[in-house]
Amino acid sequence: MAGLFTRFTQVVFPGSAKPASAAFGRWRQPLLLGATLMCGVLLGAGRFQASRQNPEGTLRGYLRFKEVLSHVDEEYVDSVDVEALSDYAIARMLERLDPHSTFIPAREREQSAAFLQSDYDGIGVEFNLFRDTVTVIAPLGGGPAEQAGLQPGDRILAVNNQPVSGRHITITQMFGKLRGPAGSRVQLQVLRRPGSKPLLLSVPRQRIPNTSVDAAYLLNETTGYIKISRFASGTYDEFKQALGDLNRQGMTKLVLDLRGNPGGYLDRATKLADEFIAGTRKLVYTEGKDDQFDTQTFSRVNGEFEEGQLVVLIDEGSASAAEVVAGALQDHDRALLVGRRTFGKGLVQQPVVLNDGSELRLTIARYYTPSGRCIQKSYAEGPAAYSQELRNRQRQGELQHADSIHVDDALRYHTAHGRVVYGGGGISPDVFVARDQATLAPYYARLQSQNLVREYALQFFQSHKAELEALRFEQFQESFQISxxxxxxxADRAEQDGIALDETALRQCAPLLSNQLKAHIARSAYGKTAYYQVLNSRDAELQAALKAVADGRALLAQDLSGN
Known part of the structure; x- marks a missing residue:
């Protein structure tokens, strides 16, 4: 039994790389078995280390859990995996603390960390699952998959002679099969066209960049656009390169897109914010139970875009480190925020690596914007209510009407130039843009959830590859239309997949679906930047940002105060 318990080893994660949203999304697990204490699971028999806060309570909890687990292991009627039970108990217990403290078993730790890595060992291919078939979306340009001949639309039937088609394989499982040590090779059986003979490709693995700046291009002669999907280890360097490239092309105004960005490393986020804010100004601060977790971060470098109009796009998917950036820029009246209220994740997780390779990510502080706003929304009503909060926003009309945003007047703060802003959960925009009503239609949601839009676009590309490749992207953008x-x-294909036709919803969604189909076709034919160029051509938030730039409202955000 002693082997079931590992000594709790505290590893302070460097302040330059605290993951601001490492546990984002893991609070959805069901709330069960929350009566045990963490150290009861993590401390080894005979090696107990008492808590400084409540040593007697910690000891009693530890002994109680050890005794229960011993009885289960020795006397329970069926054979059980006691280590799996321990993992389960830890996870359920943490849910009683807050929505973002979490436990990651050793077998999942590497995969969890991969999201924030700047590179990985693999073959460099973007894929998706269509009807239980692994289908290539695009190989990375210049990567081993492209050099081996993999093409958009190829169906991967087997990996290293193990069938993967029609086997209900998950994307995570597929990642595990394709990734591996650099220098090793992976054998792929690929079907290019129905009825043709499968191809056998031997693809070498190598170090693949895992980029987080998804697109950077000029919207017009002087306005740049940068899309950041997360704050990973390489994000700041990618951003600096993109910013420098746009500056050299004549950019004097910038739209920074943080929509759907779940956060990541805090220091990458604050370094990015520092590029926009002159002088020595507070960017964010944290407060925890002990002084050791209290920090303050200030701007300190001469940034490359400290002047010029800046608009930041945010929505309900922008969280944690993304909210830190948005809050700092808003509090210092440096940027105009356009979109909808952000998620509201303002808890700091510290990784604690355990002896068996598992990891505890424990909330040790809260984030505050320079004006003193707490970003974190309430979780007092428990995990179930917390997980429903975004859906409640939709039901209450917040995604459609700015005046439906509920604010607590007691949590009123002021920006550097006196504008009123509110704490209590997320960052509210300066310019509200309603969510496209078509995206809320159940018919549209089912088309997306079953990947039918991407699948149709990919098949269209395969059928018209020669014509599309004969066009320059500018010609495609100007002339191509979905009929x-x-x-x-x-819609017919959707019906064959069990999605009943809703003609009213289809008409309502037609402009949105047409643009998405065109964007996905452009992704296969011309690359990721082309995808965003098409998608952004009818993007309501981006059009509002461009209008704000044209009107000069983004030049001085303090003008919104009416002064």
Whole structure:
């Protein structure tokens, strides 16, 4: 039994790389078995280390859990995996603390960390699952998959002679099969066209960049656009390169897109914010139970874009480190925020690596914006209510009407130039843009959830590859349109997959679906930047940002105060 318990080893994660949202999304697990104390699981028999806060209570909890687990192991009627039970108990217990403290078993730790890595060992291919078939979306340009001949639309039937098609394989499992040590090779069986003979490709693995700056290009002669999907280890360097490239092209105004960005490393986020804020100004601070977790971060470098109009796009998917950036820029009246209220994740997790390779990510502090706003929304009503909060925003009309945003007047703060802002959960925009009503239609949601839009676009690309490659992207962008007949064909395919036709919803969604189909076709034919260029052409938030730039409202955010 002693082997079941590992000594709690505290590893202070360097302040330059605290993961601001490492546990984002893991609070959805069901709330069960929350009566045990953490150290009862993590401390080894005979090696107990008492808590400084409540040593007697910690000891009693530890002994109680050890005794229960011993009885289960020795006397329970069926054979059980006591280590799996311990993992389960830890996870359920942490849910009683807050939505973002979490436990990651050793077998999942590497995969969990991969999201924030700047590179990985693999073959460099973007894929998706269509009807239980692994389908290539695009190989990375210049990567081993592309050099081996892998093409968009290829169906991967087997990996190293192990079938993966029609086996209900998950994306995570597929990642595990394709990734591996650099220098090793992976054998792929690929079907290029129905009825053709499968191809056998031997693809070498090598170090693949895992980029987080998804797109950077000029919207017009002087306005740049940068899309950041997360704050990973390489984000700041990628951003600096993109910013420098746009500056050299004549950019004097910038739209920074943080929509759907779940956060990541705090120091990458604050370094990015520092590029926009002159002088020595507070960017964010944290407060915890002990002084050791209290920190303050200030701007300190001469940034490359400290002047010029800046607009930041945010929405309900922007969280944690993304909210830190948005809050700092808003509090210092440096940027105009456009979109909708952000998620509201303002808890700091510290990674604690355990002896068996598992990891505890424990909330040790809260984030505050320079004006004193706490970003974190309430979780007092428990995990179930917390997980429903975004859905409640939709039901209450917040995604459609700015005046439906509920604020606590007691949590009123002021920006550097006196504008009123509110704490209590997320960052509210300066310019509200309603969510496209079409995205809320159940018919549209089912098309997306079953990947039918991407699948149809990929098949269209395969059928028209020669014509598309004969066009320059500028020609495609100007002349190509999705026809009503093609939308009808998409709807027919959806019916074959069990999605009943809703003609009213289809008409309502037609402009959105047409643009998405065109964007996905552009992704296969011309690359990721082309995808965003098409998608952004009818993006309501981006159009509002461009209007704010044209009107000069983003030049001095303090003008919004009416002064």
């Amino acid at each position: 009503p007949a093609q939308l009808a064909e998409l």
